Amino acid sequence: MITRRNFLKVGAWGGAAAGLAALVGRGPVQAQEPPSTHNEHLLSTAHGANMPVGQVDHARNGFTPYELATEFDTGRVSSLPDGRTLREYSIVAVDKEIEIAPGVFFPAWTYNGRIPGPTLRATEGDRVRITFVNNGTHPHTIHFHGVHRDVMDGVPGIGDGEIAVGGFTTYEFDAEPFGFHPYHCHAIPLKRHIHKGLYGAWIIDPKEGRPPAREFVMIMNAFDTNFDGENEVYALNTVAFAYANEPLRVKVGELVRLYLANLTEFDPINSFHIHGNFFNLYRTGTRLEPDELTDTVMQCQGERAILELRFPYPGKYMFHAHQSEFVELGWMSFFEVVEDDEEVAAPAPRLTYAHPIPEARGEI
Amino acid sequence: MSETTTRQPAAPGWGIGRVLLVLLPLLGLGLVIALIFLTGTGLGTSNLPPIEELTIERITLPEPGLIKLSIVNGGPDPVTVAQVQVDDAYWQFEMEPEQTVPRLGRATIQIPYPWVEAEAHAILLLTSTGATFEGEVPVAFQTPGFDWETLLRYALLGFYVGVVPVALGLAWHPFLRNVGRTGLNVVLSLTVGLLVFLFIDTLMEALEIAATLCQIPHVSAPVVAAKVRHPFSAKVRQRKQPGFHPDCATSVVTQTASGSAEEGSEVPASNCRLSFPFQGSVVVVVLSPPFQNGNRR
Numbered sequence: 001m002i003t004r005r006n007f008l009k010v011g012a013w014g015g016a017a018a019g020l021a022a023l024v025g026r027g028p029v030q031a032q033e034p035p036s037t038h039n040e041h042l043l044s045t046a047h048g049a050n051m052p053v054g055q056v057d058h059a060r061n062g063f064t065p066y067e068l069a070t071e072f073d074t075g076r077v078s079s080l081p082d083g084r085t086l087r088e089y090s091i092v093a094v095d096k097e098i099e100i101a102p103g104v105f106f107p108a109w110t111y112n113g114r115i116p117g118p119t120l121r122a123t124e125g126d127r128v129r130i131t132f133v134n135n136g137t138h139p140h141t142i143h144f145h146g147v148h149r150d151v152m153d154g155v156p157g158i159g160d161g162e163i164a165v166g167g168f169t170t171y172e173f174d175a176e177p178f179g180f181h182p183y184h185c186h187a188i189p190l191k192r193h194i195h196k197g198l199y200g201a202w203i204i205d206p207k208e209g210r211p212p213a214r215e216f217v218m219i220m221n222a223f224d225t226n227f228d229g230e231n232e233v234y235a236l237n238t239v240a241f242a243y244a245n246e247p248l249r250v251k252v253g254e255l256v257r258l259y260l261a262n263l264t265e266f267d268p269i270n271s272f273h274i275h276g277n278f279f280n281l282y283r284t285g286t287r288l289e290p291d292e293l294t295d296t297v298m299q300c301q302g303e304r305a306i307l308e309l310r311f312p313y314p315g316k317y318m319f320h321a322h323q324s325e326f327v328e329l330g331w332m333s334f335f336e337v338v339e340d341d342e343e344v345a346a347p348a349p350r351l352t353y354a355h356p357i358p359e360a361r362g363e364i
Numbered sequence: 365m366s367e368t369t370t371r372q373p374a375a376p377g378w379g380i381g382r383v384l385l386v387l388l389p390l391l392g393l394g395l396v397i398a399l400i401f402l403t404g405t406g407l408g409t410s411n412l413p414p415i416e417e418l419t420i421e422r423i424t425l426p427e428p429g430l431i432k433l434s435i436v437n438g439g440p441d442p443v444t445v446a447q448v449q450v451d452d453a454y455w456q457f458e459m460e461p462e463q464t465v466p467r468l469g470r471a472t473i474q475i476p477y478p479w480v481e482a483e484a485h486a487i488l489l490l491t492s493t494g495a496t497f498e499g500e501v502p503v504a505f506q507t508p509g510f511d512w513e514t515l516l517r518y519a520l521l522g523f524y525v526g527v528v529p530v531a532l533g534l535a536w537h538p539f540l541r542n543v544g545r546t547g548l549n550v551v552l553s554l555t556v557g558l559l560v561f562l563f564i565d566t567l568m569e570a571l572e573i574a575a576t577l578c579q580i581p582h583v584s585a586p587v588v589a590a591k592v593r594h595p596f597s598a599k600v601r602q603r604k605q606p607g608f609h610p611d612c613a614t615s616v617v618t619q620t621a622s623g624s625a626e627e628g629s630e631v632p633a634s635n636c637r638l639s640f641p642f643q644g645s646v647v648v649v650v651l652s653p654p655f656q657n658g659n660r661r
Contacts (some may be wrong), residue, residue: 049456049476052447053463101454103446103463103492225494232449232490240454328453 050328054102056239061099063114065242069216072203073118075128085126087175091117093136093185093198100233101240101330106223108197109136109185115238116219116263117183117200124178124207133168140193143186144202145302148173155186162187178206179285180259180304195224195265197238203259206288213255213308214344216248220262220270220299220321220331231266233330234321240330247334251344252314256335259285260297261304270331271298272307273322279309296322311337416443416491418465420499423487424507425479433473433487433499437465449488450477479504 058064075087091111098108098115111117122128134140139162143154151159152173160169185198201217221238222231233240250256258279262270273296280290281297285306297305311317314337321331338344417439424432431450437443444464448457457475465471479485479501487499508514540548 050453051456052454053456054446101447101490103444104490104494105492106494223494225490226496228496232488232494232496325452329449330454
């Protein structure tokens with residue numbers, strides 16, 4: 001910027017500086033050397049130095065990433081007079097601080113104290129009754145994707161509308177159509193109620209069922225920790241890098257089924273990409289014939305799909321968003337494909353991680 | 365009027381009672397201050413969420429593949445740096461002495477990041493509450509260490525700022541000796557005008573810098589004070605001495621030189637605003653502020 005003072009400086013020093021500067025002789029700094037020794041030993045670790053420092057206290061959160069992916073709530077089952085199956089579920093909205101990355105605590109609004117909320121599961125045609133209690137600090141609802149009457153839609157002003165703090169309601173409808181759907185709070189302001197954590201997975205199995213498979217629920221989500229309208233942390237099922245630290249284990253050759261949905265706020269789309277494999281894609285899960293064989297799928301907010309695949313080879317296979325930014329901000333995961341039946345049952349132990357700084361590893 | 369004056373009672377003497385009248389309010393004031401310090405004002409703010417205020421003082425690139433930050437906590441509460449992002453990617457880091465920085469505390473962060481020469485990098489500190497603090501390397505260059513070459517640069521800088529202008533000014537001495545009173549007045553007026561302008565301009569800049577610094581109330585003061593101790597102001601006082609000094613031209617050149625030295629601090633700023641030692645050295649020479657790099661959020 002040229003100010004009067006700068007102009008004076010230039011006037012006085014233009015000539016002198018030109019001559020004397022030659023005395024310094026050398027340019028600023030030499031060209032950059034090859035990447036530092038600091039990085040060499042990282043090559044053997046799961047995701048190099050692009051990992052957070054520390055570990056999330058899952059016990060404090062009250063859930064583990066493995067549970068979030070593998071637990072299904074099929075409700076309390078009984079029979080209606082007409083012979084149909086009735087499934088009853090309970091969902092309570094509670095405020096809860098959740099550790100979404102090591103040491104980073106998000107003041108969340110949750111269904112049943114977890115994000116995503118419980119994965120509800122029913123069979124096509126079942127009668128479904130969900131008792132919803134709002135123990136939070138703001139009015140909430142549950143809006144289920146599906147076919148139902150308007151009063152059961154969980155939106156403000158229709159039916160019971162927004163459920164006041166301390167209030168409750170019952171949502172009741174038939175489970176249809178079969179497929180994989182989201183549910184989420186529809187209180188206003190909508191964007192905030194969703195991004196604070198009020199959403200979950202809702203699976204309706206077809207009457208004839210699906211082939212047996214090892215199943216995982218995968219909700220792509222993100223958190224705007226400083227409330228600036230942009231996400232600081234991206235994840236699969238809330239905890240950044242969770243399945244990179246503790247890979248999901250599957251067995252060679254077995255059918256693996258993924259229920260994948262995008263509940264990310266602020267970013268219009270999210271995506272899923274599998275390494276070393278392809279999957280059959282069933283969009284919204286509403287048909288039994290695959291729509292596509294691919295290794296990457298893109299989803300808008302609220303979009304979802306069922307993915308089926310088999311791993312032919314053992315080993316560790318990455319899966320993550322194909323938006324590199326989301327990967328590096330936490331949406332990065334691993335499958336660990338094993339051949340042993342016993343190994344596959346439990347979640348894998350943490351991948352050993354070498355701290356990038358030698359002093360911290362105690363080597364110097 | 366004169367009657368009114370004469371009716372006024374004579375000033376009372378300084379008896380014990382009158383001394384008490386003076387002291388009692390002062391004692392009361394002392395008591396109130398003591399109470400406030402001991403028990404607080406009763407306007408407690410404990411219900412408020414913590415206010416986090418971290419300042420990234422300095423970012424250096426000491427070697428390829430390594431970024432170093434020094435940070436200071438200028439907020440009222442301790443701040444825990446939970447994670448670090450470089451260019452929108454979570455990155456491993458090591459923090460000394462620990463990840464929680466107490467009020468007015470300092471810490472350094474080392475990030476083994478493969479920065480790319482001549483390109484820009486953004487650093488973001490994510491605290492335990494999710495608040496973010498940003499730092500920037502506008503154009504990355506390796507920060508030179510302290511070696512003979514650097515020393516030579518500093519010496520050269522001193523030569524530019526301290527020796528050359530004085531020598532040039534003195535070289536004018538024989539000419540100015542014979543320039544006559546009017547001529548001398550012209551030169552002197554020019555000098556004084558420049559001095560005043562530079563002083564005010566410097567002061568304004570100091571205040572601007574102070575505003576970008578760590579938001580601790582007492583930190584900005586030394587910056588301003590340091591600016592006031594600027595060579596310009598010293599010269600101003602010197603030139604206030606009565607009588608004419610034929611070498612007054614020296615001061616003009618000196619000031620211009622000092623201005624140029626400051627310009628030196630801006631040149632590297634466009635290269636790598638926070639890591640080039642040029643800036644540190646120059647500003648230390650000219651300004652000596654405690655937090656000269658400021659927060660570039």
